[in-house]
Amino acid sequence: MNQKILKTLEFEKIKTLLSELTRTALGQEEVLNLEPVSDREVITGWLLETEDGAKVLRLRGGIPIPKLENIRPHMKRIEIGAMLNGIEIAQVGRVLQTTSELTRFFGDLADAEIELHRLYEWGEQMVTIPSLSRRIRESVEEDGRITDEASPELKTIRSQIRRSEQSIREQLDGLIRGKNAKYLSDALVTMRNDRYVIPVKAEYRSVFGGVVHDQSASGQTVFVEPKQVVELNNKLRQHQIAERQEIERILAELSNELAPYRQEILHNAYVLGKLDFIQAKAEFGKRYEAVVPKLSEEKHVHLHFARHPLIPIEQVVANDITIGKEFQAVLITGPNTGGKTITLKTLGLLQLMGQSGLPITAAEGSTIAVFTGIYADIGDEQSIEQNLSTFSSHMTNIVDILSKVDSDSLVLFDELGAGTDPQEGAALAISILDNVGAKSAYVMATTHYPELKVYGYNRAGTVNASMEFDVDTLSPTYKLLIGVPGRSNAFEISKRLGLDHSVIEEAKQIIDGESQDLNEMIADLENRRKMAETEYLELRHFVDEAQRLHQELENAYGYFFEEREKQLAAAKQKANEIVREAEEKAENLINEIRQMQLASGNGNVKEHELIEARTKIVDLYQDEQQLKKNKVLQKAKEQKKFQPGDDVIVQTFGQRGTLLEKIGNRDWQVQLGILKMTVSEDDMTLLAPEKEAVQKTVATVRNSGGPRVSTQLDLRGRRYEDALQEVDQYLDAAILAGYSQVTIVHGKGTGALRTGITDYLKNHRSVKKFEFAPYNQGGSGATIVQFK
Template identity: 35%
Template sequence: MQQRVLKTLEYDRILALIAEKAATESAKKRIEELTPTLGDYDLQRTFTLTGEAYDTIRVKGNIPAGGYKEVREYVIHAQKGGTLRGGALLKIASAIKYAQQIKRFIFSEEYESFPCENLKQTAGEITDLKSLASSIESCILGEDEISDNASPALSAIRRKMRRLNASLKDKLSSYTKSDTAKYLQEQLVTMRNGRYVIPVKSEYKGSVDGIVHDTSQSGMTLFVEPRSVINMNNELRTLESEEAREIDIILAEFSQKVAQKALELTANEDSVILLDELFAKAGYAYERNYTKPLINKERYIELFRARHPLLDPKKAVASDLRIGRDYTQIVITGPNTGGKTVALKTLGVCLLMAQSGLFIPAGEGSSLCTFENIYADIGDEQSIEQSLSTFSSHMTNISSILNDLDENCLVLLDELGAGTDPSEGAALAKAILKFIRDKGAMCVATTHYNEIKQYALTERGIVNANVEFDTVNLKPTFRLTIGLPGKSNAFEISRRLGISEQIIEEAKNEMDMGDARFEDLITELNDKIKDATQSRDEAHRALKQAREAEEQMNSELEKLKASKNKMYTEAVVSAKQIVNNAKKAAKDIISSADKYSKGSSDRSLRNEASELAKAALDELNSLMPKHAFSLTDDPARAEYDFKKGDDVEIPELSGEGSILEIKEDTALVQIGSIKTRIALSKLRPGAKKKEKTFSYTGSKAQSASPTLDIRGITGQEAQIEVEKFLDDATLANLKVLTIIHGKGEGVLRKKVTQILQEHPLVESFRLGGLSEGAGGATIVYMK
């Protein structure tokens, strides 16, 4: 792609805006140097990665790369045997931590909500070097500050230095408190040339035995190192040299560690820069609602709601543009007010962005083909130095374009044929368009010549288009309409700019009648199209509102359903707890009453215990859950023909007894040593009364069983039976159930699957194995 074309279409300005989103200088540079030269495979991979970054930003924001500072130059320096200073080592430690933070961000839990395997693959290449970073940060405290713990030798040297410093200060402080104090300019201890000294008045130069290291600017003060501390100062300087050497050793050792991890560090940085670049491109696209273009091989372009990326998105009017299927050339006509050129540049920029792997300022579903070359002749390129007129400059450029054309090219021509005699310019423009068409290249050109408009109406493979113009504000709206030529609007523009009506009417009379009728026809057709477009947009808005209302209604229904399921689950759990508590209480009462009755010799006390137990059981019986939450309410209870003296089981009390009397639908039952009245519906035949066993058959709800057979019933009946079966099983604390539905046509199996998927108390389910009924049964696991 020619650099001249990139500059003409202001592609560098667009890349600069995207690059501002990057955190690292390398990512910024890579974006600024993007060129539309990628192959199909590279394009698709780039779009995939950018799309995953786009989705990430949409779900949880941008990657935390803002504080990352590149360290490649430091790593290379260490790799070559150089020693890094503390500041460089700290930057490396910081880079390691930021890289790990970015990796954690990519692999964080909320990221599992959508597949982004390519980003994970890139982030997964970041090596964990936390131990190196921790080691550096524990020893390097600042640019020139090393921790005492960096090495045992450094720690020992600094302990000696602290002790010696204290001794030196004490020694010199004694001069400020002795007879020598009168010779001092101030009562303080200071340093000169790295040695401790005291300030002596110049007139007492010989009164303090020592070495003069400095003099004040006034000459009134001499900074003297007393002879008594010279050895101590020398020792301190020696320790400082040892400290510096030990620090150099420590820094060299860390530099060697960095060199040993050079490959991992540079690979990590490459991954961070790539992710930074991807998220910068995705972030720019996300902020402006850009979309991923489709790349086709059928040699056509379809842009929906396209807009120029350098125009204010709040003011720019989106347009549709199609070329390549029914026609390969578009002639955009209309007034000379800039709208046509913007439409031309919008197409060019969208193609450049798409072929660089960037999202484009257009709607979903926009599809583009790739071009080996895009040529553009846009703007006034008059050359003063070469003595070329505007027309000559354009023709020179177009000549070079025509020499290199083939079917893999797109040509963008602004004001084709302008700058010379109109009739000659129009004829030349038609000839150039024919030549480009015959070469097989696509072309979009702008013009204001009526001859070109008429040519496009009759010639094959070419179509007119116009840019809508606001005659009130004298500005183009940038909305492109394909199929009709544009009107020049010269008279209307002139009228609004102050040209008198008399002059305008005179000009109209001077026009060729054919041209005038042609302009009027264009105006009429454009008005009809505008009305139709407005009606279509209103219909689209109404449809959108209806869909939004439907989505909101569905959302509310889902919320109500979820709330119902939650309340249902809580109620079942509560009922189950009541039943369990009641069973335990009943057992305790019966056991206590029996024990007390047998152990007491006082008959009245035994009777009182039995009465108390009976009252307690009656109270518990009244508290037992009824109807939907009862464990043992049984519609088939009529089959039990209980009589006085029958042995019975009471499942809710986990006990057995015998019937003493029956009154209406209740029975007085003897349970151990106590008597209580219980509803017949809560009784089951005892060991001597059982004449047949009951299991869930699907037609009747029996006591909780782990098996339900629904073969031979309808789907609606199955719905009722399966839901009751699951409820009773839950209250009975059954965890594994079997539903027999048979194979047949699979209607009942599908119905069972639907019920189980929606039931809030089902943990999971599967088809039965060979020994479990195979495909004719479903095994259910309850929560």
């Protein structure tokens, strides 16, 4: 990717924002070296890592990486046999300790069956060295100070130092109190040249004897080491020298212990930097409400609700930006300050971010392409030193761009052909666009020339667009309108500002007739677009409502079918139990008859008759696949008296219903879902009353005094975090409503929302199990959840 485009589109500012979110020196180095690439496989891997980081951030609060310094110079010194100081060893120890903690962290993620694309692979590359990590932790504190536990010798020496210091202080405390206080400038014990001294007035320096180590700036105070503590200070000094030597020995020993593991420690630090970088990308996505885009195979770019990441989210206007699928060129026209240039930069910058593996500031489902080159001619690059005019500087840049573009390029032109005669500029702009189109490159350009509106209308693969302008408020809305060219609003603005009507009419007479017709055509297109958009929103509302009702009916049918099968299975089992009991009794009776026959010897009861009787009893068993042959159950059904309010299965439709009232001798009015039908008793099977709170209604529950809770939650079109929050609230409401199961519709899309909901349901305490819906009920686009 050329470096000029990174500067033009301010990619470095994105890297600065990302760098602020890193915690390690090597993580910052990863950000510093970050650049867009054109290798699809590499980009895919980067985006998967970003997706993993966002998932861990959502489920576990992020990867626990502390602040880490760059230990490469330390390892280089180890390589040449040098000794590290305490701070350097502490920094290496922190890397080793963090490695152990992250190894356990990834182990916990694996135990929780959290699926990740690439992070587990990074975790497996880290090598833990527990003994060395423990040795450093016991010997060196975070600030580099060597602990007393580093060696028995050091502990003994420091104990001797403390005793010596205590003896010196006791001696000096005795000197500065009582009658000697009059000789002192201040009654305190201080240090000079690493020896304990007392502040004595200059004229009394000889009172205490000993050695003078320093004097005050005024010369009125001298710092004296009294002769009583000279020997004690000497012993203290000897202990301090021994302490320093022992510390140097410990540091050398620790440095030698690090040497064999130099490569492993360096690789651990590299992996930690990578993980820190991945974590920073995830935090960037959360902070700026960015998403991981999908990669298009056909170079189709669709940015849904795209926002420029460097404009505050409360100020920026989101737009849908599309190029590549139906058209390769987009021509944006309209007045200045309407947002045309920002739209160009948004497309270019988000494409650069996506090809760098970063989340982009757009909505879920956004798609980017992979371009080998992105080029832009944006802004005024007039050079005084090179004596280039605005037009010349633009043309110099355009000439360079045209020499490089190919079918894998994205080109952004701002005010194409501006800075010269309008007719010549328009002709040049059209010729340049033809040249870029001949190379099958993708281009988005802004212009003021009306000739290009006709060009965008007539050329295949090219579409007009504009930035909406509100004439009532005399201000731009910054909304991008694809398919509608921009028009001049000078007459409307002048009229709103109070310009005389006659002046405006005279101006309209002067203006070229074709231009006037074009503006009127554009105005009519805008009105028609607004009307179509309003109608679309209304129709979309009704379609969504119809889809929701249809889905509820599908769920209800599925529930009815499942309940019917359960009742059929229970009936088959009960019937077979009855037959089994009868068979046992009949077998006992047959055995008695046979014994009687054998005992009597008269042969009145034939053996084949006994076998035939047993066969008839066995034939009473029912085929569990053919319930209609179950004579026992049918007879029991006929003997049961139906009552209003009873639940029944209507055999013809295979659905469950409720008896309302009896009509005639054997006909009943039955409520089947939203339908009421007349059904004969012969076509109904009475169901046993359900236990309360086992299962509520199928589609929805309506409480006379409370809100309506649906058994289906539709999350299509929701943002990721909003969707998960809505799932949490909905499950609580469904549990309170007494549902045994509900359906969550998340759509198929990128699979990110489906995966997030799956991970959430795994950890929900009230969820018994969940699975994708049947194919005729949405398949993998919906999840059926059963509660405990």
